[in-house]
Amino acid sequence: MYEAPYPPYDPVDTSGFSYQTVVKRWPVILTGIIDTIYRTNHDLSLSSDPDMSKLGDVSAVDQETRERIEEGKRLIEKLSKLKYEMGRDRPLEAVPDDGEPLVKVYNDELEKLSSQGKGTWFTAPWLYAECYLYRFLRAYFSRTKYWRTFDPFRGQKESTFQASGTAIYQLATTMHELEAEKSALISDPDKLVIIFREMIQMCLWGNATDLSLLTHMSHSDIQDLQTVGKDAQAARKEFILKDDQERVWDHIKTLSPDSRVDFVLDNAGFELFTDFVFADFLVTYTPYVSRVVFHPKIIPWFVSDVTPTDFKQTFASLLSPAFFPSSPTASSKPSPSQQHLHAMVLRWQSYLENGIFALSVPLDTPLGGDVTVGTNGQKNVVVNLEKNGVNEASFWTGPWPYWDMKELAPELWTTLSESGLVIFKGDLNYRKLTGDIKWPVSTPFEIAVGPLAGSFPLLSLRTNKADVAVGVPQAVADELDKKGEKWRVSGKYALVSFIPKGSQA
Structure with missing residues (x-):
């Protein structure tokens, strides 16, 4: 494999764009996903209870909708934990085996970076860490029953398009x-x-x-x-x-x-x-x-x-x-x-x-x-x-x-x-x-x-x-x-x- 004669940008350089991305932009993106899932769960409850007489009462909705809402809640918990760990420079976790491509690719590279002391959110090379983030997020959704085909960015893409x-x-x-x-x-x-x-x-x-x-x-x-x-x-x-x-x-x-x-x-x-x-x-x-x-x-x-x-x-x-x-x-x-x-x-x-x-x-x-x-x-x-x-x-x-x-x-x-x-x-x-x-x-x-x-x-x-x-x-x-x-x-x-x-x- 080819190796460049220069290093990647230092992710711990506080003046660099990569550092600002980890500190500011990624947490905002995670917050947006959490909000999207929360609103989707709210809409699911509302669609099952149009007069809002039992809004919030998960037992009032059908079994499938109830399971979907509960899965959504678990996704929110995982995303909140991820956001917390990111802000504290915790080690990156291995991508779970969700049956989709590149799990081994990401995890092999993570293992190598970790052995070099570069396996945390602020120390991993920016290109790897940013790609890893989206592949790791995908594993959250791909391992669910009802959210597998859910694109958490779809609404944002559509609203931006509508403004054009x-x-x-x-x-x-x-x-x-x-x-x-x-x-x-x-x-x-x-x-x-x-x-x-x-x-x-x-x-x-x-x-x-x-x-x-x-x-x-x-x-x-x-x-x-x-x-x-x-x-x-x-x-x-x-x-x-x-x-x-x-x-x-x-x-x-x-x-x-x-x-x-x-x-x-x-x-x-x-x-x-x-x-x-x-x-x-x-x-x-x-x-x-x-x-x-x-x-x-x-x-x-x-x-x-x-x-x-x-x-x-x-x-x-x-x-x-x-x-x-x-x-x-x-x-x-x-x-x-x-x-x-x-x-x-x-x-x-x-x-x-x-x-x-x-x-x-x-x-x-x-x-x-x-x-x-x-x-x-x-x-x-x-x-x-x-x-x-x-x-x-x-x-x-x-x-x-x-x-x-x-x-x-x-x-x-x-x-x-x-x-x-x-x-x-x-x-x-x-x-x-x-x-x-x-x-x-x-x-x-x-x-x-x-x-x-x-x-x-x-x-x-x-x-x-x-x-x-x-x-x-x-x-x-x-x-x-x-x-x-x-x-x-x-x-x-x-x-x-x-x-x-x-x-x-």
């Missing part, structure tokens, strides 16, 4: 207007590159997308972008500290028409929506890509990451006339932008049905990746090859850097090596690509990803929300530090990092 209606409608109208230019775009790379720059930046900034990133796309608007757009690009460029946009476009232009692009997903909700928009642009308006595959997480992960359920539900939410608070009533006539959104999402659904869009696991994959049996007696979902093994689906929720992918998950490595471009979205994927190592900031990205460099065309789109950063000129980093900018962690700055296939550090 204005931006979503505008982007839908933008894509509608692009339709009129489709023929001209496909035959004119000079026009395509203008739209590509807007699309990739929309996808880059994700949840923090500035509505000015995408303008109207009539013929005259495209011409304006070729002039005015240059100024806008220059203004945004100061916040993109490594910018390989042009290299990415030059690579995309070399792809054959039947090429595939892969998205290693980050957040559900609006960011996933922007991923769909970017994917739609690639397969609908360029002659270079014919298929896009999306890679989710199979357990609730880092609060907002996309699960198969989130992926599938996104289509239903976008097509629901009442999902966004600003939506019209059922009797109202939809606005043009709402009609544009409806038409666009129907196109995406047809792409999903025809294999132009695809999820890397079956759409009906439940949390944990269990096997389900259909009405015809056939098994519909098989993503757990072995409970302690690693496969294409479970790799993304392991505790490791991605640079050992070929050894740890050879089937996944082979799959991605056949892709025309693999896009890694977000901060955690960037941390895993670079190992969350304390690289000198000017280290080339090709060096920081270790043996993964050159395995496949690799694009990382990342807004900075953690300490690790590479490929940034030392003088630029020094100037930002001198100004007191929290450029590594604020989300204000970003990195667009590309490595072509076959490239060696």
Whole structure:
């Protein structure tokens, strides 16, 4: 296995972002889960006693509901204990054997860290500890009878998505207007590159997308972008500290028409929506890509990451006339932008049905990746090859850097090596690509990803929300530090990092 020449960030450095995460952010996340379970239990009691005459009296509800409520109470007790132990830097416990993947992987690494005196909440390397937290939380739920498929972050993801209606409608109208230019775009790379720059930046900034990133796309608007757009690009460029946009476009232009692009997903909700928009642009308006595959997480992960359920539900939410608070009533006539959104999402659904869009696991994959049996007696979902093994689906929720992918998950490595471009979205994927190592900031990205460099065309789109950063000129980093900018962690700055296939550090 590859070992980086520099250490990871010191988790006990009180000035570091990892320490602040353990002290402040994780306890808040645990409190949120506890509150979610408590509210769910309350709703269960209320649904069994609508007039509230016996609210709180568990004996008044049916047996199944009573058992579910009691399981919820036990989950709250466990989570409260976990929060207490975390705040007091207690040793990490072994992940219970819940029959799901990676138990042995996590526990073997924990045993090694413990032997080195790094097996507590404040001493374990941040990347391992944070991944461990979500896998450990999953074991709480996976070993229950009634909460096994419960995503404690689902409500949070949905409410955040619902707040994005204005931006979503505008982007839908933008894509509608692009339709009129489709023929001209496909035959004119000079026009395509203008739209590509807007699309990739929309996808880059994700949840923090500035509505000015995408303008109207009539013929005259495209011409304006070729002039005015240059100024806008220059203004945004100061916040993109490594910018390989042009290299990415030059690579995309070399792809054959039947090429595939892969998205290693980050957040559900609006960011996933922007991923769909970017994917739609690639397969609908360029002659270079014919298929896009999306890679989710199979357990609730880092609060907002996309699960198969989130992926599938996104289509239903976008097509629901009442999902966004600003939506019209059922009797109202939809606005043009709402009609544009409806038409666009129907196109995406047809792409999903025809294999132009695809999820890397079956759409009906439940949390944990269990096997389900259909009405015809056939098994519909098989993503757990072995409970302690690693496969294409479970790799993304392991505790490791991605640079050992070929050894740890050879089937996944082979799959991605056949892709025309693999896009890694977000901060955690960037941390895993670079190992969350304390690289000198000017280290080339090709060096920081270790043996993964050159395995496949690799694009990382990342807004900075953690300490690790590479490929940034030392003088630029020094100037930002001198100004007191929290450029590594604020989300204000970003990195667009590309490595072509076959490239060696």
